[in-house]
Amino acid sequence: MSKVTVVGAGNVGATCANVLAVNEVANQVCLIDIKEGLAEGKAMDIMQTAQLMGFDTIVEGVTNDYSSTAGSDVVIITSGLPRKPGMTREELIGVNAGIVKSVCDQILKYSPNAILVVVSNPMDTMAYLTLHALGLPRNRVIGMGGALDSARLKYFMSKALKCNANDVDGFVIGGHGDTTMVPLTSCMTYKGMNISNFLSKEDIEEVVKSTMVGGATLTGLLGTSAWMAPGAAAASVAESIIKDQKKMIPCSASLEGEYGMKDITIGVPCIIGKNGIEKVLELNISQEEMEKFRASEAAVRKTTEVLKEMKLF
Numbered sequence: 210m211s212k213v214t215v216v217g218a219g220n221v222g223a224t225c226a227n228v229l230a231v232n233e234v235a236n237q238v239c240l241i242d243i244k245e246g247l248a249e250g251k252a253m254d255i256m257q258t259a260q261l262m263g264f265d266t267i268v269e270g271v272t273n274d275y276s277s278t279a280g281s282d283v284v285i286i287t288s289g290l291p292r293k294p295g296m297t298r299e300e301l302i303g304v305n306a307g308i309v310k311s312v313c314d315q316i317l318k319y320s321p322n323a324i325l326v327v328v329s330n331p332m333d334t335m336a337y338l339t340l341h342a343l344g345l346p347r348n349r350v351i352g353m354g355g356a357l358d359s360a361r362l363k364y365f366m367s368k369a370l371k372c373n374a375n376d377v378d379g380f381v382i383g384g385h386g387d388t389t390m391v392p393l394t395s396c397m398t399y400k401g402m403n404i405s406n407f408l409s410k411e412d413i414e415e416v417v418k419s420t421m422v423g424g425a426t427l428t429g430l431l432g433t434s435a436w437m438a439p440g441a442a443a444a445s446v447a448e449s450i451i452k453d454q455k456k457m458i459p460c461s462a463s464l465e466g467e468y469g470m471k472d473i474t475i476g477v478p479c480i481i482g483k484n485g486i487e488k489v490l491e492l493n494i495s496q497e498e499m500e501k502f503r504a505s506e507a508a509v510r511k512t513t514e515v516l517k518e519m520k521l522f
Contacts, residue, residue: 211235211451214281214320216312217288218242218270220433221328223251224440225285230255230266234448238268239278242288248272279319283447285353286339287440288312289329301330302515309335310342310521317343324450324485327461328353328443330434332385334512336461337474342522348485352461354385355476357442359459361423362392365416366399369408376400380459382476382492383505384512387425390476391501392417393494446481453483460486467491468502475509 213235215226219242226240242248252270259265271277278284289305309329316323327336327350336352339345358381367374378398383391394413397404404413419426427435449456460479464470467477467489480488494502 210237212237212239212281212283213447213451214239214241214278214284214316214323216241216278216284216286216316217329218244218248218251219287220436221439221443222285222287223255224436225287225328225443226251226268226440227255227258228441228444229447230259230264230268231262232444232448233264233266234444235266235282235451238266239281240268240270241273241275241278242270243273245272275315275319278316281316281320281323283326283450284316284320284323285326285328285443285447286312286316286335287328287443289335302334302512303519305329305331305335306338306516306519306521309338313339313343324349324351326351326353326443326446326450328439330385331512333461333474333476333509334516337463337513338516338521340463340474347463347465348487350463350474351446351479351481351486352385352474352476353439353443353446354390354461355381355459355478356446357439358385358390358392358420358423358476360438360442362397362416362420365419365423366397366404369412369416370399370404372399377404379404380478381420382459382478383502384475384509385461386508387422389505389508390421391498391505392420393492393498395495395498396492449481450483450485455480455482455487457481457490462486462489464489468499470506473506473510473513475506 240248248270252268255268329335332354340350366377478490
């Protein structure tokens with residue numbers, strides 16, 4: 210029997226729970242929220258699609274009862290204030306740091322061996338907080354951002370190429386932010402061939418630009434943060450853990466000397482399996498890409514310093 214808990218029954222959390230159920234990632238999904246009745250209602254709505262969608266996963270919703278999360282293999286943390294138009298991820302630190310720390314303390318009380326997938330923004334900073342406040346080994350704390358940013362990159366690649374999104378590949382490293390992410394053009398491929406064989410330099414730059422403002426674009430259109438792709442991205446990370454798929458997924462991970470970086474949680478390609486982050490992959494990237502990665506590192510460290518000043522760990 211496998212179990213995944215999703216903390217936060219808002220748009221992202223509910224979408225994540227739905228994807229987990231429809232794809233039968235786990236036998237049980239627990240959806241929990243602080244707002245009375247919200248998680249119960251979302252879970253009931255999902256379960257009423259079980260016969261229509263043909264899945265057997267049981268989704269349970271609870272209000273602030275962390276005992277119901279007991280025995281979770283994976284816990285996905287989506288709780289916190291969503292980003293509003295014009296708001297930076299950094300501005301979310303004050304509110305969301307307290308929420309995430311409180312949630313994590315409760316989760317480990319009932320599921321001491323759970324692997325934690327952090328979605329709450331600013332994500333790299335919240336993953337750093339989770340890791341250090343709880344004193345967990347780095348394999349058990351995963352920031353989801355790279356999985357989402359890479360999915361967005363592949364969407365814009367497929368649009369530029371006018372092809373099926375499943376025929377392209379590519380990924381994003383660095384911080385999960387509009388100015389800190391680093392889409393790796395050297396790794397962007399179409400049917401195994403570099404994208405430069407099919408698109409001009411200008412077109413590739415437009416793909417990169419569109420990816421980097423992908424979240425802000427959706428926030429402007431929707432009036433709040435996106436939820437479909439973020440929810441699905443978090444579910445995909447959980448699936449690789451639960452099913453021990455050992456997929457290569459860009460995630461925010463704590464570095465211990467890789468890329469010459471330490472004491473930072475930032476997006477890098479990782480092998481994700483039953484033990485969480487089973488390996489951090491060090492790529493031989495170009496000098497230009499490395500310079501961008503270093504700039505991203507500096508920005509993420511600046512945000513993390515704000516967290517340290519709050520003395521939450």
